[in-house]
Amino acid sequence: MNYINRSLEKQIDKMKGSFPVILVTGSRQAGKSTLLEYINHTNSEKINYVTLDNMMERANAIEDPEGFLRTHETPLIIDEFQYAPNLLSYIKIRVDEARKSEMFGNGKSVETMYYLTGSQVFQTMKNVSESLAGRIGILELNPLSTRELAQKTEDCFIPDIHLLRKKERLEYEPLGKIFDRILKGSYPALYHEKDNNLEAFYSAYIKTYIERDIRELIRVKDEIKFLKFISAVAARTAQEYNANDIGRDVGIDNKTVDEWMSILKNTFLVYLLQPYTNNAVSRVIKRPKIYFMDTGLACYLSGYLDARTLERSAYSGQVFETYIISEIIKSYHNNGRDSRLHLYYYRDNNQKEIDLLIIDQNNIYPVEIKKSANPTKEAIKNFDIIEKFEIHSPNGIVLCLSKDIYAIDSKNYIIPIEYI
Numbered sequence: 213m214n215y216i217n218r219s220l221e222k223q224i225d226k227m228k229g230s231f232p233v234i235l236v237t238g239s240r241q242a243g244k245s246t247l248l249e250y251i252n253h254t255n256s257e258k259i260n261y262v263t264l265d266n267m268m269e270r271a272n273a274i275e276d277p278e279g280f281l282r283t284h285e286t287p288l289i290i291d292e293f294q295y296a297p298n299l300l301s302y303i304k305i306r307v308d309e310a311r312k313s314e315m316f317g318n319g320k321s322v323e324t325m326y327y328l329t330g331s332q333v334f335q336t337m338k339n340v341s342e343s344l345a346g347r348i349g350i351l352e353l354n355p356l357s358t359r360e361l362a363q364k365t366e367d368c369f370i371p372d373i374h375l376l377r378k379k380e381r382l383e384y385e386p387l388g389k390i391f392d393r394i395l396k397g398s399y400p401a402l403y404h405e406k407d408n409n410l411e412a413f414y415s416a417y418i419k420t421y422i423e424r425d426i427r428e429l430i431r432v433k434d435e436i437k438f439l440k441f442i443s444a445v446a447a448r449t450a451q452e453y454n455a456n457d458i459g460r461d462v463g464i465d466n467k468t469v470d471e472w473m474s475i476l477k478n479t480f481l482v483y484l485l486q487p488y489t490n491n492a493v494s495r496v497i498k499r500p501k502i503y504f505m506d507t508g509l510a511c512y513l514s515g516y517l518d519a520r521t522l523e524r525s526a527y528s529g530q531v532f533e534t535y536i537i538s539e540i541i542k543s544y545h546n547n548g549r550d551s552r553l554h555l556y557y558y559r560d561n562n563q564k565e566i567d568l569l570i571i572d573q574n575n576i577y578p579v580e581i582k583k584s585a586n587p588t589k590e591a592i593k594n595f596d597i598i599e600k601f602e603i604h605s606p607n608g609i610v611l612c613l614s615k616d617i618y619a620i621d622s623k624n625y626i627i628p629i630e631y632i
Contacts, residue, residue, distance in 0.1 A: 216400060218247050219366040219546035220353050226548070228324050231349035232307040235328045238353035239480035239505065240421055243400040244329040247353060248289050251327070259327065260284055263291035265424075270295050277302045286325040294330040300344060307347050331425060331479060352480070355398035355506050357542040358382060358632070368554075369543045369632050371570055371577035371609045373625050377617065382630040384615055387583075390629075391523040394535050395516065397508015414512035418442070425479050430472070437462060441472050445482065446513035449504045450530035450537070452497065452559075453484065480505060483541055488556035488569050492602045497559040505542075507535045532583045536611055537568065539632045564594045576601060578608040585613040592624045 220236070224247075227234050236244050245263070252259040262284050264270040273280040273296035281302055284290075293299060303326055310325065359366040362382055395410070399417070402408050422435055430438055441462045448458070455469040462469070476482040484500035504510035510531060516522040522531065544551035554572060559565040568579035578595045580587075591610045598605045608624040611632070618626050 214404075215246070215250055216243075216356065216360060216403065217363060218243065218250075218353070219357065219360055220247065220351055220548075221251070223351055223546075223548040224251055227349040227351075231347065232310065232324060233303060233326045233328065233344055233348040234324055235330065235348055235350045236353050237330050237350065237480070239355065240331045240425060241399050241401055241417065242331075242353050242355050242480070244331070244353050245291050246400065248291075248327050248329065252289065257287065259287045259289055261289045261291070264295040265292050273299055281306060287323070287327065288325070289327040289329070291329045292331065293328040304344055304347065307344075351548055352545045354480070354538075354542045354545055356400055356403065357398070357539055357546060358393070359543075360546075361398075361403065366543055366546050368547050368549055368572075369540045369570070370572045371579055371607065371627070372572075372575075373607045373609070373617075376609075376625075376627060376631050379631055381628065382632075384628070384630055387523065387613060388519070390532075390535075390613075391519045391528070394507045394531055395511050395519040395522055397506045397511070399506060399508065402508070410508065410512065411517055414509055417509065418513075421479070421481075426475055429475055437464060438472060441469070442476065442481075443513045445473070445476060445502060446504060446510040447527075448502055449482075449510050450533040451502060452499045453502050454499065481509070483538070483551075485537065485555060485557050485568075486552065488558050488601075490601060490603075492600055493560075495561040497561070501557055503534050503537050503541070505538050507531055507538065510534060529583055533567065533581045536581045536629060536632065540568070540570075543632070558594075558597065560597075564597060566594050566597065571603075574604065576603045576605050578605065580608075580610045582610055582612040585615075587612050587614075587626065589620055592620060595624060 224234060236247065238244050249261070252261065262269050264273055277296065277299050280299070290299070307325060357366060359382065364380060364382065396402055402410070402413060418439065422438065426438070441458070441464065444458050444461045453473065455466040459466050459469045477484055481504065483503045483505055485503055486500050487497055489496050511522060514527060516525065516527065522528060541551045541555065544554060554570055556569040556571070557565070557567060558569055566578045567581045570577045570579060576598060578598055580591045582591055587610050592608060595608045609627045610620065610624070611627050611629050614626045614628050616628065620626060
């Protein structure tokens with residue numbers, strides 16, 4: 213078993229010493245603990261470690277937080293800290309005492325004292341914001357990106373044609389291999405062990421997810437319906453979020469759909485891509501689009517266990533789009549940037565749609581995604597909508613299965629997906 217280096221390592225290195233507390237969030241089994249164990253292994257100073265998955269440690273942290281922190285010396289990794297959110301106020305006290313000692317006494321310079329990981333947010337993030345404002349750096353770790361698997365440098369994906377022409381591309385792969393990876397998904401455990409049984413892995417993943425992350429948030433009798441709900445959402449990845457539609461299939465009301473969708477979002481299983489709006493744009497659809505952050509989990513929940521069957525299915529287009537969008541989202545998170553400030557989609561009441569809009573430095577780039585090697589000008593037919601946005605658009609792109617970059621017209625380009 214070899215460690216796969218994560219792009220987020222460089223962001224943690226940048227934060228170390230600048231923030232007394234670093235929080236790494238992300239879905240269960242995204243690799244948060246392993247990442248911090250690697251940071252510990254390569255750090256010049258030993259970092260202590262404790263996990264609140266351990267029920268004894270969790271009880272100590274909840275019942276006697278001050279004693280818990282006194283028992284475990286800093287620097288300290290606290291894994292799955294959300295099980296004891298009351299620790300935050302005591303961590304704040306310790307950080308502030310260390311800062312006062314540095315400022316007014318002869319105390320040593322305050323380095324990073326606590327590394328926290330958590331696989332759910334909910335009230336936890338609200339508590340973090342209130343308790344540790346100005347003291348904490350927050351990063352989100354997603355399952356492995358394709359560039360991480362290839363051990364290539366990963367920058368935020370920006371569709372500027374000049375940047376793309378200089379970018380190191382990934383190795384070209386036929387569609388069959390791409391769908392093998394889509395079906396497999398991107399959880400690190402699947403790449404650390406040979407001959408991993410996908411059905412067994414994802415079955416265990418869902419079981420653990422329900423038992424550890426959400427059982428306290430839903431009634432036990434609703435667990436079967438919740439599993440049906442997740443499957444209904446997976447079947448709608450890359451589609452607009454419609455609570456009525458999902459609720460009708462699952463047999464729950466819209467309020468419950470919204471509450472359970474919030475659970476999926478706040479445990480990092482799904483991403484809600486928001487529609488683009490500004491004062492110059494009217495008649496736009498206001499519903500977000502749903503994207504699973506791991507295509508393997510989406511395929512498992514949708515009943516696909518064979519890559520060739522998946523590739524030939526009606527589901528192939530939307531799961532291919534999900535793969536591309538999730539890779540782009542990961543590129544932002546892996547560089548410590550908030551994807552919600554940069555990534556949108558567009559659709560209006562006239563059914564005109566653009567798969568993705570990427571905003572960077574007051575520029576907007578329209579992006580279409582096609583599971584085709586030779587898309588035509590039809591792919592960019594809606595790009596002229598951008599002219600109404602009153603924001604500069606240097607160029608647009610179509611991400612597809614082409615082997616090379618080439619121009620569709622003077623402003624729009626075909627880009628192989630290996631440039632993501």
